[in-house]
Amino acid sequence: MSSETIRRCPFVMPNKGRACGVQLRSDTPFCYNHMPGGESFSKVKNGKTITRVPCPLDPSHTVWSDKLARHTKTCNALKKRQEFERNQREFPWLVENFNVQDEPALSNKPMDYAEFAQFIQRFDRQFTSLELPPLETNQIDYKHGLEDRLSELSNKKHVTQQSSLIGHLAHEKLLGENAVYVEFGCGRGEFSRYLLSALEADPEVVAKNDQFLLIDRQSPRMKFDMKMKNESHVAGLEVTRFKSDIKDLDLAAAVKQLPSPGKVVGISKHLCGTATDLTLRCLINAVRDDKFQFGAFLVAMCCRHACKYNWLLPESREYLQEKFGINAQEFLYLSKMACWTTNGVRPGLSSSDGQDHFSKLNLQERTRIGYQARRAIDESRVHAMRQRGYSVALFNYVTSDVSIENSCMLVRPLVPEPQ
Numbered sequence: 001m002s003s004e005t006i007r008r009c010p011f012v013m014p015n016k017g018r019a020c021g022v023q024l025r026s027d028t029p030f031c032y033n034h035m036p037g038g039e040s041f042s043k044v045k046n047g048k049t050i051t052r053v054p055c056p057l058d059p060s061h062t063v064w065s066d067k068l069a070r071h072t073k074t075c076n077a078l079k080k081r082q083e084f085e086r087n088q089r090e091f092p093w094l095v096e097n098f099n100v101q102d103e104p105a106l107s108n109k110p111m112d113y114a115e116f117a118q119f120i121q122r123f124d125r126q127f128t129s130l131e132l133p134p135l136e137t138n139q140i141d142y143k144h145g146l147e148d149r150l151s152e153l154s155n156k157k158h159v160t161q162q163s164s165l166i167g168h169l170a171h172e173k174l175l176g177e178n179a180v181y182v183e184f185g186c187g188r189g190e191f192s193r194y195l196l197s198a199l200e201a202d203p204e205v206v207a208k209n210d211q212f213l214l215i216d217r218q219s220p221r222m223k224f225d226m227k228m229k230n231e232s233h234v235a236g237l238e239v240t241r242f243k244s245d246i247k248d249l250d251l252a253a254a255v256k257q258l259p260s261p262g263k264v265v266g267i268s269k270h271l272c273g274t275a276t277d278l279t280l281r282c283l284i285n286a287v288r289d290d291k292f293q294f295g296a297f298l299v300a301m302c303c304r305h306a307c308k309y310n311w312l313l314p315e316s317r318e319y320l321q322e323k324f325g326i327n328a329q330e331f332l333y334l335s336k337m338a339c340w341t342t343n344g345v346r347p348g349l350s351s352s353d354g355q356d357h358f359s360k361l362n363l364q365e366r367t368r369i370g371y372q373a374r375r376a377i378d379e380s381r382v383h384a385m386r387q388r389g390y391s392v393a394l395f396n397y398v399t400s401d402v403s404i405e406n407s408c409m410l411v412r413p414l415v416p417e418p419q
Helices: 065-074 076-090 114-129 145-151 157-171 190-201 225-231 249-256 274-287 315-322 328-342 365-387
Strands: 039-046 047-055 062-064 179-184 211-216 240-245 263-272 296-301 390-396 407-413
Touching: 047 065, 062 065, 065 076, 076 315, 114 315, 114 328, 114 365, 157 190, 157 263, 157 296, 157 407, 179 190, 179 274, 190 211, 190 225, 190 240, 190 263, 211 249, 225 240, 225 365, 249 274, 274 296, 274 365, 274 407, 315 328, 315 365, 328 365, 365 390, 365 407
Parallel strands: 179 211, 179 263, 211 240, 263 296
Antiparallel strands: 039 047, 047 062, 296 407, 390 407
């Protein structure tokens, strides 16, 4: 097939502002990922008209109506559902929607770009009027247990971030005996691995009976779990991994499953979008259990474009409404703006280019607005946790040349004032 006859999916992806471009089959106007349901997408087959209909197991994709019965027996959503139900019967810490009870994720309405453009101008004025001071940048060059990694790598981006985060844990006296380090959104568990190395190498830390609980909704390959166990000399070390979406995690019950439940120190390096808000909910629910010991939560945040409005804490939503008049639809605009910070400048363009954008803002102006949007979401989280009675610090844990996604939040219980 020549390049002139290849048909491409014309669906415009809102988050990227360009067409999908996937090669199409001859009988479809869109690729299957972007094929809407309904009569407007139908065809005649064997003398019968068939249409695209939403999959009843997962409405995010559609199926030809004549293949629906067969599809519902083989759909990946069915297999995931069956696996979840088996796990829920086996594991007491897995409770469907435990942290979002009666709050299903809202589906976004289509974006009104004229309304979006007006919102940008209003938000810019309101944010500027708050006169928030710039975040303090506090990058700690912590080296215990990381010396070899720092010397071997030519690209030190990730190890520099790990070094600073571990340094903040050390500075806050959060490294020590009989702690439970819970890494949310752990992936392969790399951050926990180097935290364990630091525990063993830092002469000011007593590493004994420490436990690591790794939480992730996926089960990636090349995990570091066994390396942590094999490389460690810490007495009584336990490394446990639970496969769970954070929204379904009863953290207090999970910690009780460990051999020696202790004070929980939550950690995460780049906890994506709504996962940060779900983790805050998870911790708040866990603290309701009298036997749960909460020490702190240190999280480097990212990907605010992936946040869900109604999974923010209620106090976060109240903050955004009070300061900026933001409702559910306008939060969609706010989260989209937040990713402008990290879009970068394409080759051949300068920061003063890009005024063909629907907002009429050039790249430099959109980057500035993106920082504001990101800060507004983070400040709403800070406000929410303070309203809940916690001590919260928001700061940049590395400089922006190391990572543009450099904002970090430390949540701790308030220390009662001496009588």
